[in-house]
Amino acid sequence: xxxxxxxxxxxxxxxxxxxxxxxxxxxxxxxxxxxxxxxxxxxxxxxxxxxxxxxxxxxxxxxxxxxxxxxxxxxxxxxxxxxxxxxxxxxxxxxxxxxxxxxxxxxxxxxxxxxxxxxxxxxxxxxxxxxxxxxxxxxxxxxxxxxxxxxxxxxxxxxx
Amino acid sequence: xxxxxxxxxxxxxxxxxxxxxxxxxxxxxxxxxxxxxxxxxxxxxxxxxxxxxxxxxxxxxxxxxxxxxxxxxxxxxxxxxxxxxxxxxxxxxxxxxxxxxxxxxxxxxxxxxxxxxxxxxxxxxxxxxxxxxxxxxxxxxxxxxxxxxxxxxxxxxxxxxxxxxxxxxxxxxxxxxxxxxxxxxxxxxxxxxxxxxxxxxxxxxxxxxxxxxxxxxxxxxxxxxxxxxxxxxxxxxxxxxxxxxxxxxxxxxxxxxxxxxxxxxxxxxxxxxxxxxxxxxxxxxxxxxxxxxxxxxxxxxxxxxxxxxxxxxxxxxxxxxxxxxxxxxxxxxxxxxxxxxxxxxxxxxxxxxxxxxxxxxxxxxxxxxxxxxxxxxxxxxxxxxxxxxxxxxxxxxxxxxxxxxxxxxxxxxxxxxxxxxxxxx
Numbered sequence: 001x002x003x004x005x006x007x008x009x010x011x012x013x014x015x016x017x018x019x020x021x022x023x024x025x026x027x028x029x030x031x032x033x034x035x036x037x038x039x040x041x042x043x044x045x046x047x048x049x050x051x052x053x054x055x056x057x058x059x060x061x062x063x064x065x066x067x068x069x070x071x072x073x074x075x076x077x078x079x080x081x082x083x084x085x086x087x088x089x090x091x092x093x094x095x096x097x098x099x100x101x102x103x104x105x106x107x108x109x110x111x112x113x114x115x116x117x118x119x120x121x122x123x124x125x126x127x128x129x130x131x132x133x134x135x136x137x138x139x140x141x142x143x144x145x146x147x148x149x150x151x152x153x154x155x156x157x158x159x160x
Numbered sequence: 161x162x163x164x165x166x167x168x169x170x171x172x173x174x175x176x177x178x179x180x181x182x183x184x185x186x187x188x189x190x191x192x193x194x195x196x197x198x199x200x201x202x203x204x205x206x207x208x209x210x211x212x213x214x215x216x217x218x219x220x221x222x223x224x225x226x227x228x229x230x231x232x233x234x235x236x237x238x239x240x241x242x243x244x245x246x247x248x249x250x251x252x253x254x255x256x257x258x259x260x261x262x263x264x265x266x267x268x269x270x271x272x273x274x275x276x277x278x279x280x281x282x283x284x285x286x287x288x289x290x291x292x293x294x295x296x297x298x299x300x301x302x303x304x305x306x307x308x309x310x311x312x313x314x315x316x317x318x319x320x321x322x323x324x325x326x327x328x329x330x331x332x333x334x335x336x337x338x339x340x341x342x343x344x345x346x347x348x349x350x351x352x353x354x355x356x357x358x359x360x361x362x363x364x365x366x367x368x369x370x371x372x373x374x375x376x377x378x379x380x381x382x383x384x385x386x387x388x389x390x391x392x393x394x395x396x397x398x399x400x401x402x403x404x405x406x407x408x409x410x411x412x413x414x415x416x417x418x419x420x421x422x423x424x425x426x427x428x429x430x431x432x433x434x435x436x437x438x439x440x441x442x443x444x445x446x447x448x449x450x451x452x453x454x455x456x457x458x459x460x461x462x463x464x465x466x467x468x469x470x471x472x473x474x475x476x477x478x479x480x481x482x483x484x485x486x487x488x489x490x491x492x493x494x495x496x497x498x499x500x501x502x503x504x505x506x507x508x509x510x511x512x513x514x515x516x517x518x519x520x521x522x523x524x525x526x527x528x529x530x531x532x533x534x535x536x537x538x539x540x541x542x543x544x545x546x547x548x549x550x551x552x553x554x555x556x557x558x559x560x561x562x563x564x565x566x567x568x569x570x571x572x573x574x575x576x577x578x579x580x581x582x583x584x585x
């Protein structure tokens with residue numbers, strides 16, 4: 001049976017939307033297990049594969065160069081890239097440091113240098129093309145369910 | 161034969177957030193262990209400066225989605241102490257229920273989805289075959305009961321909206337309270353089964369250490385005094401005086417010592433220090449299982465978490481059945497200069513917030529001590545000793561044993577990294 005190939009990626013943020021996703025499983029797990037192939041889902045498994053995804057759900061903002069590179073890789077490997085939660089959609093509030101005064105910026109600069117941080121924290125759309133957004137802090141549950149249903153239909157997995 | 165090898169675990173899976181481990185072995189001796197928290201800092205410590213106290217709790221909640229309600233509750237307590245606000249008895253009960261909802265949901269996620277796969281020799285709950293469907297159903301029922309309790313009391317499970325400085329902005333309706341009581345009662349047996357699974361497990365890694373927790377006489381996670389296994393009892397406000405911050409230059413998180421020594425916080429600490437205070441229904445149900453404690457076996461942290469789910473259910477049922485919640489007036493809150501300390505037991509252990517406000521009620525300084533950061537030194541020491549004990553096994557197996565042990569701690573990397581403010585020279 002055909003399944004929707006899905007990845008869930010967490011960058012800089014509180015990872016609250018993945019908690020909502022896992023709470024949504026309370027009602028939906030058995031249904032989803034039949035129609036979704038969780039190809040990349042570190043929270044649940046150690047063997048993950050990000051190639052050839054139908055949909056990549058990406059939460060968190062982009063703070064360092066490693067994340068930026070990974071996000072570009074995800075973009076190359078997925079058909080639809082969905083920004084999940086406010087940090088991915090707008091950068092806020094993971095981007096607090098973008099608004100620091102020069103003294104505070106100087107205070108944290110050595111950490112930014114040590115861990116390869118970018119000059120500023122960015123929303124996903126500042127770096128790659130984003131096909132869809134589910135804002136909210138954490139993400140709006142009903143909107144996520146609605147979009148997921150749409151993708152299952154669009155990719156010919158279910159007509160529900 | 162002398163062995164030389166390195167182990168690099170780039171991403172520890174089935175934990176909250178991102179961490180990696182580097183181990184160097186030379187001549188069959190563990191030379192170096194580095195546990196690196198790889199969560200990117202978001203500089204909340206700096207970000208809250210000069211901001212008015214009213215917006216701080218909801219901002220601080222964003223440190224961590226997993227245990228946001230623990231941060232929220234702790235931060236509200238710190239600000240209330242700074243401003244001299246005393247919450248009503250009902251507000252304190254609602255806070256206890258908020259924390260119980262969190263414990264049920266969060267411990268259940270960790271135990272069923274992160275730990276059980278190790279026990280059944282599977283990589284993931286997604287790989288469980290049909291024979292385990294019943295257990296998965298039980299898992300989601302328990303999690304849902306916790307999630308729904310959080311929604312009822314605090315508005316939602318992540319970044320709760322009703323819990324405010326001094327009060328709750330919405331009070332649960334009695335018909336919804338009844339529903340929640342029934343749901344909590346209906347999942348009770350699932351939790352008893354879960355406790356039995358962890359009690360029967362033969363996973364073992366024992367090492368003497370000191371345990372620290374905030375303890376009360378009814379095992380709630382909001383109030384009490386801080387106690388250590390070696391007999392020290394201190395007030396919440398003095399906790400910081402007993403801690404040393406330890407710089408870990410390769411990690412985005414900081415480590416801590418209690419009175420200059422390694423220690424552990426979390427469910428195992430709470431059980432080792434305070435099992436007699438568990439709810440009477442929990443104690444009656446468990447009988448001899450509680451004789452396991454005090455225990456030095458790190459895997460009993462998971463047994464402790466399972467027991468805490470049952471206690472959270474039993475005490476919540478009692479609170480919900482014996483109280484009539486009523487609308488209360490919002491207390492008058494005025495800005496003033498002052499320092500306040502909040503301490504709560506988060507799912508992963510003792511959480512400390514200190515907030516220092518100026519006379520306009522703006523933050524001058526905040527200081528935060530996170531459970532996972534407090535356990536970081538013990539975790540590294542445990543990995544070092546574990547690897548020396550099993551050094552003859554193949555690398556793959558050693559790696560699996562390390563990950564399994566780290567998961568027993570239930571670390572939360574998002575939390576651990578976000579308060580760093582050390583100067584490295």
